Amino acid sequence: MQPLIYLDYNATTPVDPRVLEAMLPYFKEKFGNAASRNHRFGWEAEEAVEKARAQVAAVLGASAKEIVWTSGATESNNIAVKGAARMYREKGRHIITQVTEHKAVLDPCKYLEQEGFRVTYLPVNRNGRIDLEQLRAAMTDDTILVSIMYANNEIGTLQPIAEIGKLCKERGVLFHTDATQAFGKVPIDVEAMGIDLLSLSAHKIYGPKGVGALYVRRKNPRVRCEPVLHGGGHERGMRSGTLNTPGIVGLGAAAEIAAAEMDSEGRRIAGLRDRLWNGLTEKLDEIYRNGDPEHCVPGTLNVSFAYVEGESLMMGFENIAVSSGSACTSASLEPSYVLRALGVGEELAHSSIRFSLGRFTTSEEIEQTIKQVTAAVQRLRDMSPLYEMAKEGIDLKTVDWSRH
Amino acid sequence: MAYSDKVLDHYNHPRNIGTLDKNNPRVGTGIVGAPECGDVMKLQIQVDENDRIVDAKFKTFGCGSAIASSSLATEWVKGKTLDEALQIKNTAIVQELALPPVKIHCSVLAEDAIRAAIADLKKKKAAQQPG
Numbered sequence: 290m291q292p293l294i295y296l297d298y299n300a301t302t303p304v305d306p307r308v309l310e311a312m313l314p315y316f317k318e319k320f321g322n323a324a325s326r327n328h329r330f331g332w333e334a335e336e337a338v339e340k341a342r343a344q345v346a347a348v349l350g351a352s353a354k355e356i357v358w359t360s361g362a363t364e365s366n367n368i369a370v371k372g373a374a375r376m377y378r379e380k381g382r383h384i385i386t387q388v389t390e391h392k393a394v395l396d397p398c399k400y401l402e403q404e405g406f407r408v409t410y411l412p413v414n415r416n417g418r419i420d421l422e423q424l425r426a427a428m429t430d431d432t433i434l435v436s437i438m439y440a441n442n443e444i445g446t447l448q449p450i451a452e453i454g455k456l457c458k459e460r461g462v463l464f465h466t467d468a469t470q471a472f473g474k475v476p477i478d479v480e481a482m483g484i485d486l487l488s489l490s491a492h493k494i495y496g497p498k499g500v501g502a503l504y505v506r507r508k509n510p511r512v513r514c515e516p517v518l519h520g521g522g523h524e525r526g527m528r529s530g531t532l533n534t535p536g537i538v539g540l541g542a543a544a545e546i547a548a549a550e551m552d553s554e555g556r557r558i559a560g561l562r563d564r565l566w567n568g569l570t571e572k573l574d575e576i577y578r579n580g581d582p583e584h585c586v587p588g589t590l591n592v593s594f595a596y597v598e599g600e601s602l603m604m605g606f607e608n609i610a611v612s613s614g615s616a617c618t619s620a621s622l623e624p625s626y627v628l629r630a631l632g633v634g635e636e637l638a639h640s641s642i643r644f645s646l647g648r649f650t651t652s653e654e655i656e657q658t659i660k661q662v663t664a665a666v667q668r669l670r671d672m673s674p675l676y677e678m679a680k681e682g683i684d685l686k687t688v689d690w691s692r693h
Numbered sequence: 694m695a696y697s698d699k700v701l702d703h704y705n706h707p708r709n710i711g712t713l714d715k716n717n718p719r720v721g722t723g724i725v726g727a728p729e730c731g732d733v734m735k736l737q738i739q740v741d742e743n744d745r746i747v748d749a750k751f752k753t754f755g756c757g758s759a760i761a762s763s764s765l766a767t768e769w770v771k772g773k774t775l776d777e778a779l780q781i782k783n784t785a786i787v788q789e790l791a792l793p794p795v796k797i798h799c800s801v802l803a804e805d806a807i808r809a810a811i812a813d814l815k816k817k818k819a820a821q822q823p824g
Contacts, residue, residue, distance in 0.1 A: 598731055600756040604696070604704055615731060615756070624731065636728035672710045672760070674735035674752040675728060690727030691805075 291608035291661070294654045298493075298588055298647030299442050299470060300612060304539065305495035305648070311542040312497065315535035323532045324523060334534045341541025345502055348548045349487065350478040357503045357524045358537055362469040363393040364517070365488035365503035366436075368527060369465045370397040372514025373434050373486060374406055377463070381433040385462075387411040387419050388630040389446075390438050393488075394467055398436070407431070416581035417446035417631050425456055434463045439471035439487075443614065443627040443643055444580030445589025447475065454483025463512060469493055469501075473547030474555065474586050479504060485512050491536065495648060496543030500536030503527070558646050559587035561655050565644060566590055568659035573666055575679075579628055579641060588646040591628075593637040596676035597669040602642060605665025609658055614641035636675075636685075696757055697791035703761035708768050711750040713737040718817055723809025726802055732759045736806035738770055738778070740814065746770050746778060751806075758796040762786050762803035775811050 295303075304312075315337060323338045325331025342353040359365045374384060386398050388410050398408045409427045411419045419437060428435075435457050440447050450466060457464035465486035468477060472487075473494040479487060487504040491497055505527065506512045513527075520529035547554075569576060575595040591614070594602060599615030614625030615638070624638035633641070644658070670676040675685060696704070712735075713720045719740050726733040732755030739748040749767035753760045765786055770778045786792070786800035 596754060598755050598759075601704070601760055604701075604757045634729070635731075639728070639731040672707060672752050673754045674724065674733055675754045677712065677735075677752060685728060690729075690733070691725050691809075 291657075294609045294658060296644045296646060296650065296654075296658065297610045297612055298650075299445075299643065299645035301492050301498065302495045302647055303649070304497055305543060305546060307546060308496055308539045308542045312535045312539040315538050319534075321534075323534055324521075334532070337534055337538050338532055341537045341544075344541035344545045345489070346504075348473065348477065348544045349504055350480050351504050352507065355479075355504055355507050357505055357527050358532055359501045359503055359528055360499055360533070361492070361501040362391075362467065362488045362490035363501075364528075365490075365501050366391070366393040366465075366467055367397050367517050368503055368514050369486040369488055370394060370434070370436055371401060371517060372527065373463055373465065373512065374401050375404075375515040376513045377433045378406075381431040383407045383409070383429055383431040384434045384436065385409045385411065385424065385427050385432060386436045387413060387438075387448075389413050389417055389441055389443075389627045390436065391442060391467055391469070394436050394438065411437075413446075413630055415632055416584070417441055417444050417579075417627070418448060418581060418584065419453075421449060421452050421456065424453065428456070428460050428462060432460065432462050434465060436465040436467070439466045439468040439477070440475070440586045440589075441580070441627060442470050443612075443625060444591045444631070445470070445585040445645075446581045447471065447584040447586065449584075450484070451482045457485075458483045463510075470586060470589075473544060473551065474588070476551070479506070485510070486514075491540035491543055494543045494547045496539045497536050500533050500540050502540065554648060555587045558648075558650065561646050561650055561652060562588060562590050562644075564652070565646075565655050565659060566592070568655070569662060572659070572663045576666075577633075577637060579631060579633055588650075590644045590646075591641060592644070593628075593633065593641045594666050595637060595640055596673045596679060597666055598639050599641055601669060602640075602662075602665055605669060606658075606661040609661060612643040612645075614643070615639045699790050700757055700761040700792070703764040703790070704757045707751075707760060707764040709748075709750050709764065709771075710752065712752065713739055713748065713750050718821060719814075721810040721812070721814025721817065723806045723811075723813055725805045725809050726755070728754065731755060732799065732802060734759065734763045734802055734806040736763060736766060736803075736810050738807075738810045738814065740775065744775050746773050746775070755799065755802075756796070758790065758792055758799040759802060761790050762792075762799045763806060765789060766803040766807055770807060775814070778807055779811060781807055 321330030321334040472489040579591040599613030783800035
């Protein structure tokens with residue numbers, strides 16, 4: 290049995306031992322409810338929650354009061370998109386987002402369409418970036434919110450956040466960014482970037498699952514969101530519910546560590562990512578990198594291996610954990626909508642693998658991955674009728690396939 | 694989702710991978726599926742003078758279940774007459790490989806591939822008949 294190699298850090302990450310250590314006292318000895326104002330147990334919990342608030346705010350260039358705790362980025366995105374839209378519905382009914390957003394933004398937008406909002410879904414270019422001129426042109430006097438993700442989960446592409454923020458400020462439109470895949474990996478400054486709302490999650494940065502935060506600007510302008518959960522008015526009325534103290538402590542610690550190590554880790558991981566790509570291209574023809582090689586988070590590499598199907602490829606290296614854009618790996622039986630939006634053909638979307646590297650990825654693991662992936666691709670190409678036809682000089686696009 | 698042992702076995706040790714000469718009058722070739730759907734199967738059969746299948750080969754672009762379904766299909770058609778091979782049903786493939794519902798289309802494709810290969814062979818024969 291080959292040793293297990295985890296290259297799916299964009300899906301989730303293990304809790305860093307330093308984070309776990311910070312969390313542990315809050316399960317048992319310091320178990321108080323942060324909302325208990327009248328005794329030591331409550332004060333202890335409140336103090337821990339406020340410390341974490343400052344830790345997260347520091348990474349964003351925000352003030353602690355602007356951080357709202359949530360159960361994760363999906364909830365943060367729901368509060369930001371639905372909450373802001375409903376709060377400002379008298380001002381306008383138009384929202385702008387883009388096609389490669391996470392479903393946690395797209396689905397709330399679709400839901401709002403049923404409530405009478407109009408949503409513009411901006412297209413992206415071949416690398417997955419939006420066009421600022423198209424964004425500018427899409428804004429009307431009715432536009433109240435722009436929601437554009439910072440880094441894409443499938444391809445790692447970074448959007449021009451500061452430029453988007455500037456455009457939004459010029460038009461007096463609120464700007465939300467889903468920074469789940471960017472937070473702790475690339476610098477973020479909500480002031481310099483003109484961000485009004487920002488979603489983030491703990492479990493993508495070596496914190497625990499089930500906890501996240503929403504940054505909500507308090508000044509210039511003061512932003513309000515209608516709550517999605519009602520029941521007690523915690524978190525400035527935007528998110529009711531007893532705070533998950535151990536989780537929040539973990540998020541705070543994870544954020545502080547990620548920020549402190551961002552430069553060195555970013556360089557190291559980008560180096561491993563580049564080695565992986567170079568190693569694969571040295572040995573295999575007709576492989577394609579999806580995304581933007583320049584504007585990209587350090588750890589993400591999305592590759593299409595022509596003529597082999599993603600799920601069967603993943604079976605070829607079962608000890609290596611990755612994701613695929615193949616339909617066979619999705620519940621919907623549709624290939625990745627993100628890759629399709631880039632203009633990647635469906636056959637290449639079926640052939641895609643996402644490698645996402647992280648804190649515990651080693652150089653040995655990358656060398657092993659290059660070796661095993663290369664062998665699996667070669668083996669499957671030997672049994673691929675498409676590879677055979679291509680080598681015979683048949684243009685696969687001219688074949689009359691029997692679609693099913 | 695975990696794969697059944699039989700799917701894994703066919704994936705790791707596929708039977709009868711390869712290519713027969715498609716210009717041979719005793720070889721029938723079936724190609725079904727489409728690249729944009731994520732699976733393409735090529736299944737070929739070769740018959741003797743009594744229309745008994747003596748050899749079968751496949752190549753498949755698709756998921757592990759698609760590879761296993763076509764691998765199994767080549768095993769099953771060997772030694773059968775064309776009429777017998779036409780009796781192979783996708784449900785038998787589903788059962789043999791313990792395919793989950795989401796993978797049933799792989800077995801349908803394998804059945805289609807057998808039928809397409811036989812149809813190709815019959816077409817060739819008809820074209821050879823004098824007059």
